[in-house]
Amino acid sequence: MNHRRLLAAVVCTGLFVLAAVGASVSQGKSAAPAAPSGTITLSGWASSPTETRLLREVIRGFERTFPAIKVNYAPVSGDYPAAMLAKFAARTPPDVFYVDSNVAPDWIKQRVLEPLDTFVSKSKLKTAAFYPPLLNGFRGPDRKLYGFPKDWSPLAMQTNNQLLASSGVAIPKTWAELSAAAKKLSVPGGRAICLSPSWDRLLAFVYQNGGTFLNAAKTRSTVNTPAVAAAVRFYVGLITSGVAGTPAQLGVGWCGEALGKEKAAIAFEGNWVVPFMADTFPTVKFTNSKMVRGKQDGNLAFTVSYSMARDSKNKPAAWQLIRYLVGQPGMKTWTSKGLALPSRSDVKPVAGRAAFIAAAPSARPWQFAPAFTKVIDVANNELTAVLEGKQTIPGMLQKIEQTANDAL
Amino acid sequence: MAIDVARIDQVDRSIPARTPGERARRVITYAILLAVSALFFVPFVWTISTSLKSLPETTGFDLLPDNPSLRAYREVLTEFDFLRYAANSLFLAVTITLANLILCSIGGYAFARLRFPGREVLFMLVLATLMIPDQLRLVPVFVMLSGWGLVGSFKGYMLIKLVLATNLFFMRQYFLTIPRDFEEAAKLDNAGHFKTFWKVMLPLTGPALAAITILTFQGIWNEFFWPLLLLGFGDPSHYTVQLGIAQFRFQYQTLWPQLMAASVIAIVPIVVIFLFFQRYFVAGVVASGVKG
Amino acid sequence: MAATAPRQQGTLGSARLREALVGYAFIAVPMGIFLTFFIYPLVYSLYISRYDWGVFGKIETLGWENYREMWHDEIFWRSIKNTLLYTVVVVPVEMALALSLAVIVNAGIRGKSFFRSSFYFPSLASSAAITAIAIYILSADGLLNAVVGGQRSWFGDSDTALWSIAGLNAWTTSGTMMLFYLAALQAIPTDVYEAAAMDGAKTWRTFSRITFPLLKPGHFFVSVVAVIGALQVFDQAFIVSNGSGGPNYSTLTAVLYLYRTAIADVRFGYAATIGIALFLLIFTLTLIQRLLFGKAETA
Numbered sequence A: 001m002n003h004r005r006l007l008a009a010v011v012c013t014g015l016f017v018l019a020a021v022g023a024s025v026s027q028g029k030s031a032a033p034a035a036p037s038g039t040i041t042l043s044g045w046a047s048s049p050t051e052t053r054l055l056r057e058v059i060r061g062f063e064r065t066f067p068a069i070k071v072n073y074a075p076v077s078g079d080y081p082a083a084m085l086a087k088f089a090a091r092t093p094p095d096v097f098y099v100d101s102n103v104a105p106d107w108i109k110q111r112v113l114e115p116l117d118t119f120v121s122k123s124k125l126k127t128a129a130f131y132p133p134l135l136n137g138f139r140g141p142d143r144k145l146y147g148f149p150k151d152w153s154p155l156a157m158q159t160n161n162q163l164l165a166s167s168g169v170a171i172p173k174t175w176a177e178l179s180a181a182a183k184k185l186s187v188p189g190g191r192a193i194c195l196s197p198s199w200d201r202l203l204a205f206v207y208q209n210g211g212t213f214l215n216a217a218k219t220r221s222t223v224n225t226p227a228v229a230a231a232v233r234f235y236v237g238l239i240t241s242g243v244a245g246t247p248a249q250l251g252v253g254w255c256g257e258a259l260g261k262e263k264a265a266i267a268f269e270g271n272w273v274v275p276f277m278a279d280t281f282p283t284v285k286f287t288n289s290k291m292v293r294g295k296q297d298g299n300l301a302f303t304v305s306y307s308m309a310r311d312s313k314n315k316p317a318a319w320q321l322i323r324y325l326v327g328q329p330g331m332k333t334w335t336s337k338g339l340a341l342p343s344r345s346d347v348k349p350v351a352g353r354a355a356f357i358a359a360a361p362s363a364r365p366w367q368f369a370p371a372f373t374k375v376i377d378v379a380n381n382e383l384t385a386v387l388e389g390k391q392t393i394p395g396m397l398q399k400i401e402q403t404a405n406d407a408l
Numbered sequence B: 001m002a003i004d005v006a007r008i009d010q011v012d013r014s015i016p017a018r019t020p021g022e023r024a025r026r027v028i029t030y031a032i033l034l035a036v037s038a039l040f041f042v043p044f045v046w047t048i049s050t051s052l053k054s055l056p057e058t059t060g061f062d063l064l065p066d067n068p069s070l071r072a073y074r075e076v077l078t079e080f081d082f083l084r085y086a087a088n089s090l091f092l093a094v095t096i097t098l099a100n101l102i103l104c105s106i107g108g109y110a111f112a113r114l115r116f117p118g119r120e121v122l123f124m125l126v127l128a129t130l131m132i133p134d135q136l137r138l139v140p141v142f143v144m145l146s147g148w149g150l151v152g153s154f155k156g157y158m159l160i161k162l163v164l165a166t167n168l169f170f171m172r173q174y175f176l177t178i179p180r181d182f183e184e185a186a187k188l189d190n191a192g193h194f195k196t197f198w199k200v201m202l203p204l205t206g207p208a209l210a211a212i213t214i215l216t217f218q219g220i221w222n223e224f225f226w227p228l229l230l231l232g233f234g235d236p237s238h239y240t241v242q243l244g245i246a247q248f249r250f251q252y253q254t255l256w257p258q259l260m261a262a263s264v265i266a267i268v269p270i271v272v273i274f275l276f277f278q279r280y281f282v283a284g285v286v287a288s289g290v291k292g
Numbered sequence C: 001m002a003a004t005a006p007r008q009q010g011t012l013g014s015a016r017l018r019e020a021l022v023g024y025a026f027i028a029v030p031m032g033i034f035l036t037f038f039i040y041p042l043v044y045s046l047y048i049s050r051y052d053w054g055v056f057g058k059i060e061t062l063g064w065e066n067y068r069e070m071w072h073d074e075i076f077w078r079s080i081k082n083t084l085l086y087t088v089v090v091v092p093v094e095m096a097l098a099l100s101l102a103v104i105v106n107a108g109i110r111g112k113s114f115f116r117s118s119f120y121f122p123s124l125a126s127s128a129a130i131t132a133i134a135i136y137i138l139s140a141d142g143l144l145n146a147v148v149g150g151q152r153s154w155f156g157d158s159d160t161a162l163w164s165i166a167g168l169n170a171w172t173t174s175g176t177m178m179l180f181y182l183a184a185l186q187a188i189p190t191d192v193y194e195a196a197a198m199d200g201a202k203t204w205r206t207f208s209r210i211t212f213p214l215l216k217p218g219h220f221f222v223s224v225v226a227v228i229g230a231l232q233v234f235d236q237a238f239i240v241s242n243g244s245g246g247p248n249y250s251t252l253t254a255v256l257y258l259y260r261t262a263i264a265d266v267r268f269g270y271a272a273t274i275g276i277a278l279f280l281l282i283f284t285l286t287l288i289q290r291l292l293f294g295k296a297e298t299a
Helices: A002-031 A049-065 A080-089 A104-109 A117-123 A132-136 A161-167 A175-184 A199-208 A226-240 A255-260 A273-280 A315-325 A328-334 A373-387 A393-407 B005-010 B020-051 B055-059 B071-079 B082-113 B119-129 B134-147 B154-161 B165-177 B181-188 B193-222 B225-231 B241-246 B256-280 B285-291 C012-048 C065-071 C074-106 C112-124 C127-137 C143-148 C161-186 C190-198 C203-214 C216-231 C235-241 C254-264 C268-296
Strands: A038-043 A069-073 A096-100 A148-154 A156-160 A191-194 A264-269 A286-289 A299-308 A363-365 C051-054 C057-061
Touching (some): A038 A315, A049 A315, A049 A328, A069 A315, A080 B134, A096 A315, A132 A299, A156 A161, A175 A191, A199 A226, A199 A299, A226 A373, A255 A264, A255 A273, A273 B055, A373 A393, B055 B256, B071 B082, B082 B119, B082 B154, B082 B193, B082 B241, B082 C012, B119 C012, B119 C268, B134 B154, B134 C012, B134 C254, B154 B225, B154 C012, B165 B193, B165 C012, B165 C161, B165 C216, B193 B241, B225 B241, B256 C127, C051 C268, C074 C112, C074 C254, C074 C268, C112 C161, C127 C143, C127 C235, C235 C254, C254 C268
Parallel strands (some): A299 A363
Antiparallel strands (some): A096 A299, C051 C057
C-alpha cells in the first residue's frame, strides 16, 4: 500500500514537473515569435485557366517553404463581390483574397481589410520596388496600406499590322496623328478604331488632356471643366464622325473582339488582350504600342491586390502568404506567361510588353471614392446618351458632376 | 384512381379534317408548328455544335463544326470532377423536388380546401415571399445560415429550398379546380382530413405534380446564385453542375467548347426527367373520376 | 361500400376546430420556411432602411432620410419606369405564347409529345448558353439583322435594348408557363368538351366560351407569377449592360439598381429602401390582380 501511494506521488510529481517544464518551454517559445502555422484560405476570381494553374504552382512553392501552413485555394467563379460581402457580413471571410482597385475605397471604408503596415515593418519588407501609383491605390484615407498590388495593366494601343500596312499608315503617337491615321485607314466591314463607350477608356484620354474626374483631396468633382470637355469632344467626335465605332456598332462584345475579327484596325486595351488574341484569334497579327498622348501622357492602371481580412483567424500565416505571393519569386512565376504585368519594377515582364510598362509613370489607378459606382454608372449612361445624340456633352458633364458631388 | 399510363397518348380529341379547306389548314398548322419547333431547338443544336469546335472556331456562328472533336468532353470529364458535380446536383434536385412535392401539395390543399382563421392573410404572405428579390435577402439569409453552420454543406441550401412558394401557389390553384363532389364523397365515408387528402385529392393532381416535378427539378438543377453563395467557397467536392460549368468562365475569356460540353452533359438528366414526366399530362383523369 | 353511421364529431364547433388545427398543421413547415428565409429578411430590410448600413451594421442613423433620397432619386424612378414598361409588355406576350403552345400541344395533333418537348426546350438549355446565343443573334451583324435587314445592335441601342430582353425572356419562360397551362387544361373534364361538341360548337367558340373561362385559376396563377417575375428582372439586364444599366439607362431595372447599390456601393440601407419600395409595388399590383381575377376562387 505504501508502495502504491509512493508510486502515485512520484507519478503525479513527475507529471507536474513535465507540465511545468512543458509550460516553460512553450512560454519560452512564445517569447520568440511562434512560427505561423495552420490552414488559411486564399480566394479570388479566376482570370484565365493558365493563371490559375500558375497560381497553384506558386502556392505549392509556398507550402514547401512553410510546411506548417496549408493553403486552401478556393476561387469564386461567379459573382465575386456579392459572395465576398456575404462572407464579410457573416465574419467568415477568406484570409487572403483579391481586391480590385475599383472596390478598394469601399472595402477599406467598410473596414473589412486589415492594415498591413505593422506586418511590413515587423518583417522589414521593402516596398520601394512596387510602382508607387499601384501601391497608393491600396492606401486608405489614413495612408495605411491595405493590400499589395499583385499585378496590373494599363492601356496600350493595339494596331493591326496588315491593315495599317495596306493603307500606308504609320503607328500614331499623338491625338492629331490618331485622327489622321483613322481617316486614312480603310477597314472593310468595320471602322478604323474601336472605342468603348465607357469611362474606363475615356478617362485615359481625359488625363491626356490634363483633366481629372475628382480633385486631389477627393472632395469635389472636377469633371465639368474645359479640359475634360475637350477630351470628351475628341473621343465622341471620333465615333460620331465615323472613323471610330463602339463594339456594339461593330457587332462585337468588346474591342478585343473587334481587333480579332478585324472589324477595327486600332483598339485600346490592356495586357489581357494579348493572351485573348493568342487563344481566340491566333492568326491576326498586331502590335502593342504606347498609348497615344494628348497634351501629356495619361493612362489608367487596372490593378488587383492581395489583401488580408480584418476578421482573419490566422493573420500571421496570412501575412506570410501575401508576402510570398508578391515577393519576387512568386510574382515572377505567375507573370511568366505574360498574362499579367508584374507590379514590381524589379521583376521583368515577358518580352513584348514594353508598351505597357512605359505607361507606369503616367498611369493612375482606376478608382474613385467610396460608394461611387452609381456615379460611374451615370457617367457611362450619359456617355451612351451623348453617342446616341440624346444628350449634349455639357449636359452630360453637368449631370455627372452633380451626381458625383452628391455622392461625396 | 391510378393514372392509366397506357392510355396517355391514345387520347385523341381531334375532330378529323373533313373538308379540303380544313385539311389545308391542318397542313399549314403543322408546317408552322414544325418551323417553330425548329426555332426552339436551335439553342440546343448550337450548344452541341459549339462543344465540338475548337475555341477560335467558336467566334463564328456556323451550326456545323469544321473538325468535330470530343476533346472538350474528354477534358470536362477527366480534368474536372464533373461527374461528381452532376451527382451532387442530382442529389439536391431529387431531394428538394420530393420535399416540395410533399410539402407543397399538402400545404396547397390546406389553403384551397381547409378553413382556418387567417387563411387568406397567410396566403398573401406566401405570395409576398415571391416579391422579395434574392439580392435583397442575400446578406441576412447568408449571415443566418453561416451562424448556424449550414454554409458549405448541402443542408443550408436544402433548407431554404424545402418549399417553393410558386409550387405551393400552383398546387392551391389546382386543388381549387377539382369539383367538390370528391370531398363530399369522402366525407360521407367518414374520412378524416388527412385521409381525404392522401387517398382522394392527391391522386387527382397527377398533371400538377408532374408539372411541379419537372419545374422544381429543372429549377434546382439550373440554379446558380444560391449554390454559389452557399456551396461555392468550400470544397469543390460540393459543387453543383452549374458551379462546375461556371469554372469555364474567366475574367477576359470563356472556354466555350468546354462550357458547352459541360452544359450538354448537364442537360441530359433534365431531358430524361422531362421526357418521363411529361407523359403524365393526361386528359380526362378528373372526368373519369366523377362517374366512378 | 357499406354505409356506416356518421361518427359523432361532437358539436359543429369542434369539427371546425379540428379542421383549423389540421389546416395549421398542414401549412406549418412551409410557413416556417417562408417566415425565416423571406419574411424575416423583409422585416430586417425595413429596419436597416432607416440607417446608413454597411457590412458590419449601423454606420449612421438616418431616420427617413433614405426614403427622402429615393423619392428625389432620378435614377430610381427611371429604373421603376423601365421595370413597369418591361412588365406591361412581357407578361401578356408570355401568357399568350404559353397558352397558345399549351392549347396546341393539348389538342389532338400527331406528334404531341414531340412538340411539347420542343416548346419546352429553351427552358432546359442553360441560361449562359441562351444569353450568349441571344447576344450573338441580336448583334449588329447577327442573324436577326440578316433576316430583317438593318445594322442596329439590338442590345446596344437604347431604343431596343429593353424590348430585346423582353423578347428573350418571353421566349425562354414560355415553356415553363406552358407546362402550368397544360396541367390546368388537363383539369378540365372531357365531358365539357363532349357537351360542347354535341351542341355543334366549333373549336374557336369552344375555346373562347368554355376553355378560356374555365382556365381562370390557371390565368390567375400564370399572370401573378409572370408579373412578379417580370418586376424582378435582373440577370439579362446585368449581363447585357455589364451591370451599368445602359445604354442610356434603358436596361436599368429596379433589381439591377438595387443590386448595384447593395453590392457595388455597399449601401445596404439605401438598397433596403429600394427593396421595400419595389416590394410594395409588386404587392400592390398582385393585390389588384387578386381583386380583379381572384374572385373565381371561394373555398
